[in-house]
Amino acid sequence: MTTQAAIQTRELGRVYKLRGTKRKEDPKELVALQGVDLTVEAGEMFGLLGPNGAGKTTLIKILTTLLLPTKGSATVLGRDVVSDAQEIRRSIAMVSGGETSGYGLLTVEENLWMFARLYGLESKVAKQRIGELMDVVGIADRKNSKISDLSTGLRQKMNFIRGFISDPDVVFLDEPTLGLDVSAARQVRAFVKDWMAKHPDRTLLLTTHYMAEADELCDRLAIIDKGKLLALDTPEGLKHRLQQDAIYKLRVAPLGHRPANGDGLIESVPGVRQVTVNEVEGASELTLILAGDDALGGVLGHLQGRGSGLLSLEKREPTLEDVFIDLVGRGLDVDTSHGDNGNGNK
């Protein structure tokens, strides 16, 4: 017996045409997705990890039938996102983080009730579910508050509930904890885990650029950058890729300007596979992926030669961030949506 994939994409691509301010200007093309092959099985908590502008939201928009692909195909629960959009919508829901949308003049309960009715829920069932979900995320006391009177965090929580009210088969969570405080984000993650535990046949696709969130929640992860899928495995499997490498975090005196010649770069030191540099409070913080511990001496010598003294050094186990750096050559906090390669190399 073959089981149907919850989500499947084949050579999926999307190109945006961006018009300039002048009418006669030819539109510029922005490749948001290219050649994405992905299969998410039913019952999986699947993560898409990538920086801003990597193509995560574009992929979600295509899968939720908001956007047409320009190349390839995609199915959700075996149905084509282009030709069978209406049927897909009966079984999916989407929640975007940082979202404060909603009919401000309606109360929380009314907003949720309205969306529940759009999915065809009976009024009684809708109200019962709204009550339960509001209890779980801790906004039951605000059910009669108008949306316009809610804080950003509370609005986000309301939108989060909206995504689960219809009891969907596939849920798309696009950066669900974006902008939430630590405690609220923890609450959201706990809810997601609990919901999946109670509904093991459902599927959840999560996009995030928070490594810890992806590590904590997802059964499998895909790393995406500049519209391309770079790797796909379990979090452990991805980290295992770096098992042979040595990973160090160094804090050194500010490195100053990037050397003009290539030989002056840290990457030119033998054994250095990847390096990222962040400037923090009067120091430079380096994440090094080395082919082995032997390479560290060379790096320290290089830094000394550039007059940058060592402030602290830590060897650590590979994290998803290291995997990302290894694959992409930069950290996750870099926006690549405007063509900036974001390379923090020095």
Add this chain to the structure above:
Amino acid sequence: MSSVAKKAAPMTVAQRLLDTPLARRSDGLRSFAVAAWLGWQIESNWADPFLFAVYSIARPIASALILVVMYSVITNGAFQEPIFPYIYLGNALYILVGSIIVGVSWAIIDDREHYRVAKHLYTAPINGYSYLFGRGLARLIIGAISVIITIVFGVIAFKLPITFASVDWGLLAISTALGIASLAGLGILVGAWTMTMARHFWSVGEAVSAGMYLFSGAIFPLDVLPAWLRWIGFLFPATYWLELSRRALLGPAAAGFETFSALSNGALLAILAAFTVVLLTGSWFFYRWALSNAKDKGLLDMESAY
């Protein structure tokens, strides 16, 4: 009783409709009923009933009075002339034209730009076409109230020659039903058009409605216009609906103007019915095309922050 039930009191029909098994199965019916409920919540959600009264009662009467004063100054108070009820009724009935076209088309901009819920609506199993009709319903109801109040005011204050017994209620009902349906179709066309626009979409509905005020024979007979301009009016369904409504309300008094004097009520109804079929069918296809086009361009859930 929950706040939901309390606030929905004026739209209990929509609520009851939603609870039927048919509505739960039919995307179109369900979308229409939810949208009608939502539209009413938005349109009637005034913090102060006084403001609501100003908007729906005092505003149309004030607008009619401006026209009456202008007419009075120009004609030296010739309120007994047949042109006066022609103008007064045309102006009063046109409130409904604006309400329907703007009400339906504005819903798209409102959801996308103001409430920013477009992405949630279009990832839900709604029938967007009937959803827009539902959203326009509340404005239609409020517009209809304004029309009735303005006409009653005209009868009382300016002795418009309308009596309950003299009104051709059958003609009025049929022509109004066709007029509303055709204008709703036009509203969807305008709304669907705004769906495909990334900018300059705010005033499309109002521009169409206001532009057609000039060419629909609302405030002067089309004969006044040069022959080549009259055709614009002939291509607008409101022109025929206004003519039929005047005939239904004023009887023979409405026949004093030449534009449509050669056409019987039946002929005018047939033209209006044809417009209704063309506009409803055309708007359905155009809406589907616009939806697909907006999805292709990535505009469906766009927030321009204009």
